[in-house]
Amino acid sequence: MNTRSSVLLMLLLTFTVNADDVDYAIARAAMVDEVHFYATLARDTGEEALNEDVMQALGTVERHEFVPARQKPFAYENRPLPIGYGQTISQPYIVAIMTDLIEPGRDDIVLEIGTGSGYQAAVLAKLVKHVYSIEIIEALADEASARLARLRYDNVTTKLGDGYYGWEEHGPFDAIVVTAAASHVPPPLVRQLRPGGRMIIPVGGQFMTQQLLLLEKTDDGTVITRQIAAVSFVPLTGKH
Ligand code: SAM
Secondary structure, three states, X not given: OOHHHHHHHHHHHHHHHHHHHHHHHHHHHHHHHHHHHHHHHHOOOOOOOOOHHHHHHHHHOOHHHHOOHHHHHHOOOOOOEEEEOOEEXXXXXXXXXXXXXXXXXXXXXXXXXXXXXXHHHHHHHOOOOEEEEEEOOHHHHHHHHHHHHHOOOOOEEEEEOOHHHOOHHHOOEEEEEEOOEEOOOOHHHHHOEEEEEEEEEEXXXXXXXXXXXXXXXXXXXXXXXXXXXXXXXXXXXXXX
């Protein structure tokens, strides 16, 4: 191939890559609009709309980077998608309300249980100081850790383990986001929530509708629980 052909080929490849990026950006903007529409309709957070910063984070994180190749055409549909090992990347609307409900602040340290693809951690990383995330399936933990590093989410630290027990050495946390359904609220997680902190967690059995709960720990350590919505998550596994 002569120099002219090589330059033409490079230009063609560059154009193709950019065209994909543009398509994804358009699809992402449509997804954000849909999430906004849902949120104003359902009002699961008790507010008319979701926080502007949360919407912006959702509009920036490239969900197509967090799904397997064959799922990329569906990456911006407002639904969960399979990520292998019987697990899913959560529905964007659910990611949005869970993020909104913990009221993320710029200086917050957040713990996530259930790294999965790393998508929820990436959304949180846009809004808080640092995210610690635990995943129990080794292959998913490895993939998510490599993906988050490649995409330069430098304020996310992941580990392989059973999230039921939290990550004591980095606590107490300003917020805890649990993305798998537990049969009960894990006491170690309540202990690792700082006074004034918030935890969002789906609670219920595997084959029944679960309840998304918002827990707020008051300054005197009392926990106030609010029921948010009926949801359907994969179960929190482990030996606990
Ligand atoms: N947050 C993920 C994302 O953005 O892609 C989606 C999470 S998926 C709905 C739930 C994840 O929780 C799965 O990857 C599953 O392996 C993980 N999980 C289940 N039980 C766990 C446990 N005890 N500790 C840590 N992770 C767990």
